[in-house]
Amino acid sequence: MRKAFLTNILLLIFINALIKPLYLLGIDRNIQLITGTSQYGMFINILNFTIILQFISDFGLQNYTARFASQQKNIITSGIKNLFGFKILLSIIYFFVIIICSRIWYGDQINFWFVIHVAINQLLISAMLFIRSNIAGLGLYKTDSLLSALDRVILIIVCGLFIVTPILRPYITIELFVWFQSISIGLCIIIGLIILASKQYQFDLQFLSIKDIKQITYICLPFALIYLTSSIFYKGDTLLLERILPDGKNEVGIYAASMRLYEAASMFSLAFGTLLLAMFARLHSDVNKLKLLFKTSMHLLLFITICISFTGYFYSKQIISLFYHTYDEYWSLILTFMMLAFIPGSLNYILSAYFQATHKEKLLLYIYIFIAIISILLNIFFIPSFKALGSSWTYLLSQAILMFVQLWFIHKTFKFNVKLYTKPIAFFGISLVGFYLIHEYISINYIIQIALSNVFILVIAFYSKIFSIQELKQIWLEKHNS
Template identity: 35%
Template sequence: MKRKFVTNLILLLFLNLLIKPFWIFGIDRTVQNTVGDESYGLYFALFNFSMLLNILLDLGITNYNNRNIAQHNFLLPKHLSHIISLKFLLAIVYAIFTFGAAAIIGYDQVQFHLLVFLIFNQFLISFTLYLRSNISALHLFRTDSFISVLDRTLMIIICSLLLFTSMFNIVFTINWFVYAQTLAYAITALITLSIVLSKSGRIKIRFNLAFFAVFLRKSYPYALLILLMSFYNRIDSVMLERLLPHPIGKEQAGIYAQAFRLLDAVSMFGVLFAGLLLPIFSKMIKLKEHIGQMAKLSFTLLIVPAIIIAISSLYYSSEIMDVLYTSNTENSSGILGILMTGFIGIATTYIFGTLLTANGSMKQLNIMAFTGMLINVTLNFILIPRFQAFGSAYASLVTQLFTGAVQLILAIRIFQLNVNFRFVFQILIFIGVVAVIGTLSKSIGHWLTGYLSMILGAFVFAILIKLFNLKDLYKIIRYE
């Protein structure tokens, strides 16, 4: 299992490092610089609003299906026949509730127009993720790896034609950005569906209410977890746009988006870990295999880069934001350091939250997520009027560190994992030394040289103290 995890993780990271940084920094960032912070802030708030209720599109189906099919492959044709029809019914429910909520909070005609396409995009994303859950559950990780970057690859091509050529002779607006996403998501969904059908054989779409009821009863704890986590991960920009007066709210949401984009970028790699680990952990638990070593390996591979990213962002936030953006960087640079520190909690969640999900420990996870949501919403209400986007950043930091710590403690208790005090000491020493390296790197000539030197020095030190044991990783890839 360790060999399968590491080799497929390398492929997944390679593909995503090849495609997604170009999407984030070459396309998404350029769009914001082109249309302006206020226009992009409107889109960003609407995008996050469309995500708040997107659990109605899924109701926990994807995570439950991944775990279930990983343990019982033969159920794929039967479940696929029923769940595809269920997904379309849920799309209607999601659209009704989202439009209703938008009307209640007072969105205007322009916002509703964009929201129509964003709602359809959310359906396409959810449908593709469900289809991919079947592919990864069958341990077809290489196929899933290529699909994971397909939508972004298509968006890069479409947006590049719109932004950098005169082929279509248009003035680029935020609307075109949304339309390009819709086209890319639709093509990706169709390709993914054809791959899944090739593995399941012919299916017949069925509307079986009894099956729906039984399946949703099993999946609803996963749905509740995703809903609660969506709130404390995505509500910040919505509250900024709604709580602050026009046009300050939209502008602050845009400033927050500048820094959040980078957090979202690094969080994608946590998502990749979780996508690989959920079916692997599920199968290991079913076979009653000891998961301690796999948990430690995956946590180490993610937490070390998370610490480096967090500390380097604190030291070089101003330089990074000045390179990427053309306005308001004096504010967004401070927000970047705060949000990236929270990535340490997010990385912990992606490992131990995934382990607890694979184990079916949903009651504990939902209590944790509900508490996290209360903390986040309360802090946003208190801090936004006074500190604006900085208030949302601090609310996110507290929430992410709290929820990550709770999931780590839950995993240790439920799986009776031995606390490796030597490993804990190594992590603490590593944090201290990375901070020292960061301080020293500021005295090096050009900031980029100092920044790269800091990252390189941190990774070298991780290898020297054997947080990263290259010899063991080679053995896993080569032999096990």
């Protein structure tokens, strides 16, 4: 299992290191630069509005399917195929809820049909994620990894053509961008269905009985509420920025600039969490192997996140200038706090995956409700005075609190030795000091400084045995997967 984990992580890292950051920083960034900060901020606000309500269409089916399928020896004959019919019903409900809630929240301030189009894209994304969760549940991790980036590849090709072609560039609008998204996701859905059909996966779209709906709702409700509460503290800040501030759309655009860099970096940790959800589920009855996989993944991700986080923190001005052609300290200051939030935010992907895979959804839900309330209250307190900067503070505090709370409960389960915590803490401290000294006292080009700092962290990681070459070799040479 650990060998399978590392093998697929290498593929995920390759995909996410090239394609998804290229999309975010090459395509999505240019869309903002071309259409303007306020216009793009309006789009992000609407997008996050539809994402928060997407818990209705997803209803926890993605995570439930991945976990359920991972624990079934014959998914083809299991009752999980009936979820396709339930998925269609939920999508219809989601669509009508969007119509009603968008009228209430936005009134006549925005283009109503544009909101509908963005919501339709969310339905397509939800359908694609549901299909991918079934593919991952079948053990086709590599196929799932490739599909995870296919829509971005299509967008890179199509949008890239418009961006680099002088004749086509003036036609770029937010509306056209949303249409391109529809096409790319639609193609991915078709490919995903073909893959499932090739594995003799049966699609049962029969009408569900009231009894079936009640049973599925009871099982999936915790997953749905987890999605809702997590979406509130992940995406709710932009809604509050737009609603509280007179220049809210512009502030959302500024905040989105740093969040884009955060999300580009988070592709690694998101890949970890998605893959581990299915792998944790298969090992949920074997505490020793589960503990070992948890430790391996946490240490490996900690090393990666520290490298990325400290780079963004110490070189935020250079990064903002490079990507957005501005030397505004306000923009770079927001990025520094977002990059600090990157460490707990990344580790939370693994921690949350563990809770869901080991049937602790209710506990995770209570934790998320607590964090969502904290996030809302802190945003309401900070935004009027500090605007988008206040939202970055809230995001950092929320992610840090979430990490410590989850770790506390997991520690009670695994009863880890204290040394397991002292080593990562020492690694964090030494890495921070090393990064600071190189940044402040070695007067060379900042790119060379970054490279030197990350090499230093790599050396410390092996020296402190956060992960070792010998351990990685042993995992790689394992002949039997659990």
